[in-house]
Amino acid sequence: MSYQTVKGTYDLLPDRMVKFNILSDLFRQFLNLYGYGEIKTPVFEYTGVFQKENDTSDMVTKEMYTFSPNGKDSLTLRPEGTAGVIRSFVENKMYGNNELPIKLGYIEEMFRHERPQKGRQRQFTQMGIECVGDKDPLIDAEVIALGYFYIKTLGLQSVKVLINTLGDNESRLQYKKDLIDYFAPHKDELCYDCQTRMEKNPLRILDCKIDRDSDLVKNAPKMKLTENSAKYFEDVKHYLDVLGIPYEIDDRLVRGLDYYTDTVFEVVSTNEASGSQATIFGGGRYDNLVKEMGGPEISGIGFAIGVERLLILCDAEEIFDIKNSLDCYVINLNEDPDYALSIAEELRNNSFSCEMNYYKRSLKAQFKSSERKNARFVLIIGEDEVKEGTITLKDTLTKAQESVKRDELTDRLDQLMEDYYE
RNA sequence: GCGGACGUGGUGAAGUUGGUUAACACACCAGAUUGUGGCUCUGGCAUUUCGUGGGUUCGAGCCCCAUCGUUCGCCCCA
Numbered sequence: 001m002s003y004q005t006v007k008g009t010y011d012l013l014p015d016r017m018v019k020f021n022i023l024s025d026l027f028r029q030f031l032n033l034y035g036y037g038e039i040k041t042p043v044f045e046y047t048g049v050f051q052k053e054n055d056t057s058d059m060v061t062k063e064m065y066t067f068s069p070n071g072k073d074s075l076t077l078r079p080e081g082t083a084g085v086i087r088s089f090v091e092n093k094m095y096g097n098n099e100l101p102i103k104l105g106y107i108e109e110m111f112r113h114e115r116p117q118k119g120r121q122r123q124f125t126q127m128g129i130e131c132v133g134d135k136d137p138l139i140d141a142e143v144i145a146l147g148y149f150y151i152k153t154l155g156l157q158s159v160k161v162l163i164n165t166l167g168d169n170e171s172r173l174q175y176k177k178d179l180i181d182y183f184a185p186h187k188d189e190l191c192y193d194c195q196t197r198m199e200k201n202p203l204r205i206l207d208c209k210i211d212r213d214s215d216l217v218k219n220a221p222k223m224k225l226t227e228n229s230a231k232y233f234e235d236v237k238h239y240l241d242v243l244g245i246p247y248e249i250d251d252r253l254v255r256g257l258d259y260y261t262d263t264v265f266e267v268v269s270t271n272e273a274s275g276s277q278a279t280i281f282g283g284g285r286y287d288n289l290v291k292e293m294g295g296p297e298i299s300g301i302g303f304a305i306g307v308e309r310l311l312i313l314c315d316a317e318e319i320f321d322i323k324n325s326l327d328c329y330v331i332n333l334n335e336d337p338d339y340a341l342s343i344a345e346e347l348r349n350n351s352f353s354c355e356m357n358y359y360k361r362s363l364k365a366q367f368k369s370s371e372r373k374n375a376r377f378v379l380i381i382g383e384d385e386v387k388e389g390t391i392t393l394k395d396t397l398t399k400a401q402e403s404v405k406r407d408e409l410t411d412r413l414d415q416l417m418e419d420y421y422e
Numbered sequence: 423g424c425g426g427a428c429g430u431g432g433u434g435a436a437g438u439u440g441g442u443u444a445a446c447a448c449a450c451c452a453g454a455u456u457g458u459g460g461c462u463c464u465g466g467c468a469u470u471u472c473g474u475g476g477g478u479u480c481g482a483g484c485c486c487c488a489u490c491g492u493u494c495g496c497c498c499c500a
Contacts, residue, residue, distance in 0.1 A: 002474095007491070050500080063498075080500040114498070115423075116491095259500085276495070304500085333457060365451085367459035382457060394458075401458085 008114075008122025016311070019320055020125075023154070023307060024107050027127045030150045031105040034142065036129055039104045041084035043111075047074040049087050052292060065111045077111035081128045081304050082289070089132050090295035100133030100298070107307075119277030119309040128283070128304030132290060135299035137232055140263045140285060141239030143301050147281055148245050151267060154310075155319040158271040159280065161245060164253040164264050165233040166203070167225050169287060172261065175223040176202055182221055189216055206252045222251065229262060236263055259292070260284035263301065273316030274309065281305035328413070329375035330356035331366040333382035340381045343391065343406070350410040370396075377413060395420075 005011060012020060031038060047066050065077040078084050085104055089095070094102045107127045114120060129146060131139055144161065151159055166172055179202040187195055194205045206217060225233065240247055253264055264284035274280075283303025291297045314320060328347050332340035340356055347354040355373060357366045363380075370378045380392040391409055394401040395416055404412050 004473095004491075063500090082500075110500090112499080115496095116493090117495085118493070120499075275493095277499080279499075282499085306499095331458090362452090363457055364455080364459065369459090371459055378459085380457070384457090392457085396459090 006122070008116040010121060018322055019311060019314065020307065022320065022322075023310060023314070024127065026154060027105075027107060027150060027305075030146055030153075031129070034103070034146045036103040036105040036131075036146075039085060039088065039106050040108065041078070041081075041088050041106070043109065044075045044077050045084055045087065047076040049083050049293075050076050050079055063112045063114055065113055078108070079110055079112045081106055081108060081110065081126050082130060082286075082302055083293075085130045085302075086132065086289055086293050086295070086300065089130075089300075090290065090293050095133055095290075095296055095298060101131045101139060101300075102133050103129065103131050105129040117277065118275040119306070119312055121308060125307040126304040127307055128281075128302055130300055130302035132300035132302075133298050135285070135287070135301075137235035137239055140236045140301055141243060141245075143283070143303060144240065144247075144265055145243050145245060147267060147283075147303050147305065150305075151280065151310075154314060156269075156313060156317055158313075158317065159267050159269055161247040162250040162253050162266045162268060163236070163240075163247050164250050165223075165225065165229065165236075165262050166254065166260055166264055166284070167223050168229040168232075168261055171223060171226045171229050175221075178221050178224070179203070179205070183216075186216055189214070201258055203254045203258075206254055232262055259286045259289045261287040261299075265303070269309075269313050271313055271316050274313055277306075277309055279306070280309055280313065324374055325353075326355060326373045326375040327352040328354040328377045328379055329366075329370035329373055330354065330379045330381065331363065331370065332357050333363060333366075333380070334386050336386070339386045343379065343381065343409070347410065347413075352410070352413060377416075 028038065030036075047064070050064060064079050066074060067076075068074050085106065089102060089104070105128065107125065109123055110126050111123055113122060116122060129143065131143055144163070148161060167175060180198060183190065183198055183202065183205065187198065190198070190205065197204045206220065237247070237249075247265075250266075253266060262285045264282075266282040267280045268278045269280055270278075281303050283301070285299060285301040287299045290300055328344075330340050330344050330347075334340065337358075344354045344356040355375070357369065361369075367378065376396060378394040378396060380394065382392075385391055385403075389406050390403050391406060392401060393404045393409070393412065397420060
């Protein structure tokens with residue numbers, strides 16, 4: 001019997017895990033820099049957390065991993081980060097006990113039953129933030145800044161920021177009406193999907209890959225923003241300018257879920273290695289979500305970064321400079337391993353990373369191992385050394401070799417390392 | 423969910439209209455060099471085995487069907 005990973009899932013092996021950790025460690029640093037606390041919510045929630053009753057999005061139903069362990073409760077593996085965090089925000093009444101806004105960040109696995117593709121797995125990881133409890137253009141700009149400067153600090157070049165506004169509730173409702181009025185007489189000219197989108201969410205027609213280049217869509221009316229909403233967007237752009245964040249306005253950028261209001265944004269890759277999954281991260285402001293989740297009427301904003309996609313891009317731009325290194329490798333030529341074993345442990349107790357040879361192999365083979373492991377120092381132990389209570393120590397950088405007494409070993413290693421860096 | 427491509431050792435891969443011994447390279451192991459690696463040379467290295475299961479054939483890695491997986495695009499991307 002042989003097994004393999006479930007379609008769309010993968011093992012994160014040590015080499016890749018190192019890169020993964022670089023990405024998440026830096027993200028945690030950024031959370032800290034901007035005053036975000038890390039949160040972990042359950043991997044599964046009641047299905048209702050992710051699926052609202054009057055959700056008009058196209059996808060939510062078929063792409064979720066929903067199950068019922070007892071035939072009663074409907075549970076779902078989380079397909080995204082925001083809903084669970086907002087549920088937690090409301091459930092723990094964070095809006096009451098603390099100064100607002102509350103800033104939360106997460107790095108967690110998500111599950112979507114989609115057809116796998118490059119940069120799209122069924123289990124994948126997102127790093128995201130949510131800033132909940134207040135609405136101000138400064139916050140929007142800061143949220144984008146956190147994501148943008150994170151990406152930049154990683155060293156990525158081929159990315160650009162797209163922003164748009166979906167307007168506040170008032171302007172948006174009016175815009176939906178305007179669009180329906182505009183498209184209705186031309187319904188036949190739209191693709192099949194867009195004809196149904198017209199009823200549910202006409203905003204998505206603007207984002208349609210089939211129709212987006214048609215004159216009909218190009219000439220569609222723009223949103224008439226309310227005065228407040230227009231000013232809000234102007235302020236966000238102004239603050240981005242102040243922060244030195246370059247952006248493009250993409251008035252057809254309409255994030256998939258319809259809980260977004262006002263500011264929406266995406267960071268996309270212009271590197272072809274990303275394939276068709278070019279969006280590295282996306283997010284936006286949501287005025288209504290907290291209330292829909294049973295909380296007070298307060299606004300929030302957040303984004304999520306697809307870590308696997310980010311990793312693909314980082315590999316393509318070769319931003320990782322990873323060298324595994326080991327301080328000491330203990331070669332043992334003696335029949336009895338006791339001496340070598342105790343030396344290895346003594347080194348580790350003194351914070352030197354150390355590996356040793358486990359079984360009888362030729363000296364040459366053991367040296368090869370030490371080289372593969374990129375060991376700085378090679379310690380040779382044979383009958384003579386055991387008898388005399390010494391270690392033959394070889395510095396692989398200077399190739400110098402010396403005999404060291406056992407109780408002077410760690411001091412000597414410290415000294416050699418210091419000397420080298422001077 | 424739909425359409426195209428692909429699936430050969432640890433890795434990258436050759437394999438011509440089905441024809442008998444699955445190339446080549448890297449990596450790995452051993453030796454030359456019996457306590458000193460990196461270079462060189464020599465030898466070894468795919469349990470009838472080509473994702474898996476059936477079928478056609480005297481004969482299949484090559485053809486057919488199914489299945490699993492990967493990949494590119496569509497859909498979607500919370």
